[in-house]
Amino acid sequence: xxxxxxxxxxxxxxxxxxxxxxxxxxxxxxxxxxxxxxxxxxxxxxxxxxxxxxxxxxxxxxxxxxxxxxxxxxxxxxxxxxxxxxxxxxxxxxxxxxxxxxxxxxxxxxxxxxxxxxxxxxxxxxxxxxxxxxxxxxxxxxxxxxxxxxxxxxxxxxxxxxxxxxxxxxxxxxxxxxxxxxxxxxxxxxxxxxxxxxxxxxxxxxxxxxxxxxxxxxxxxxxxxxxxxxxxxxxxxxxxxxxxxxxxxxxxxxxxxxxxxxxxxxxxxxxxxxxxxxxxxxxxxxxxxxxxxxxxxxxxxxxxxxxxxxxxxxxxx
Numbered sequence: 001x002x003x004x005x006x007x008x009x010x011x012x013x014x015x016x017x018x019x020x021x022x023x024x025x026x027x028x029x030x031x032x033x034x035x036x037x038x039x040x041x042x043x044x045x046x047x048x049x050x051x052x053x054x055x056x057x058x059x060x061x062x063x064x065x066x067x068x069x070x071x072x073x074x075x076x077x078x079x080x081x082x083x084x085x086x087x088x089x090x091x092x093x094x095x096x097x098x099x100x101x102x103x104x105x106x107x108x109x110x111x112x113x114x115x116x117x118x119x120x121x122x123x124x125x126x127x128x129x130x131x132x133x134x135x136x137x138x139x140x141x142x143x144x145x146x147x148x149x150x151x152x153x154x155x156x157x158x159x160x161x162x163x164x165x166x167x168x169x170x171x172x173x174x175x176x177x178x179x180x181x182x183x184x185x186x187x188x189x190x191x192x193x194x195x196x197x198x199x200x201x202x203x204x205x206x207x208x209x210x211x212x213x214x215x216x217x218x219x220x221x222x223x224x225x226x227x228x229x230x231x232x233x234x235x236x237x238x239x240x241x242x243x244x245x246x247x248x249x250x251x252x253x254x255x256x257x258x259x260x261x262x263x264x265x266x267x268x269x270x271x272x273x274x275x276x277x278x279x280x281x282x283x284x285x286x287x288x289x290x291x292x293x294x295x296x297x298x299x300x301x302x303x304x305x306x307x308x309x310x311x312x313x314x315x316x317x
Contacts, residue, residue: 016046016059017062027039028087043095057088113223131171139164192226207233211250213250213251215251221313224293224313227289231286234282242265245261245262264307266302294314
């Protein structure tokens with residue numbers, strides 16, 4: 001790994017050192033705004049080529065060291081240092097603009113997630129309360145009708161009532177999974193345990209939850225992590241053909257960490273991400289939710305070897 005990094009640095013220096021040196025020398029010799037513009041274009045091209053800020057700074061240090069070795073008096077050293085500072089600032093400005101755009105995009109994504117959560121909460125409320133009230137009204141109407149029916153027909157109405165009770169139970173569970181009140185009231189771990197219990201029954205999978213989270217997390221993190229785990233369990237139920245799923249959560253310093261591991265069919269991660277962007281497995285949605293929280297998602301899977309999702313979210317002070 002270290003050798004690969006060194007090779008990349010050497011290749012970068014060979015490809016870019018001379019153009020960078022020429023641009024900096026042009027600016028130091030009085031090139032003015034035109035030379036700074038070339039510095040900006042250099043930075044934009046480097047960013048488009050995938051070069052990191054650290055690589056550019058390493059290149060700048062190498063070129064600057066070369067120029068300082070050629071400086072023969074203190075005034076020239078000061079001029080080189082001052083000019084080099086202005087030049088590297090211009091070179092790095094595309095990186096700053098991109099970073100600023102990324103921060104704005106993350107803010108917009110976080111706001112969108114909050115709006116979606118409000119809409120999900122409204123739908124869950126409608127399922128739980130409004131649909132529940134309609135079912136109660138149907139029960140009362142059937143009870144009123146059945147009083148005037150002969151016994152055989154009353155028994156058939158009773159079977160309808162049983163089915164309505166099952167519908168009511170499914171609607172309540174669905175509303176809780178959409179936006180569980182237990183998440184707001186008791187926190188992340190009880191909510192995920194409730195979610196795991198429901199999916200375990202429907203998918204006939206053994207889902208275990210082990211967590212060492214003693215305190216409540218920020219609301220946005222609890223909601224985001226709940227949604228990611230929900231998507232992961234849905235994937236395991238639909239696609240993995242797994243028998244066992246294990247969820248592990250802990251909270252090292254400054255971080256909340258979660259893993260979802262199954263013993264299912266697994267898949268070729270690179271092929272799935274390249275062909276569909278993970279859309280079929282909801283991987284893109286998971287990553288977007290985590291991006292909005294400054295978190296990360298690592299996927300470990302091979303065909304026939306199961307799948308593990310590693311989730312990390314930083315905790316702001």
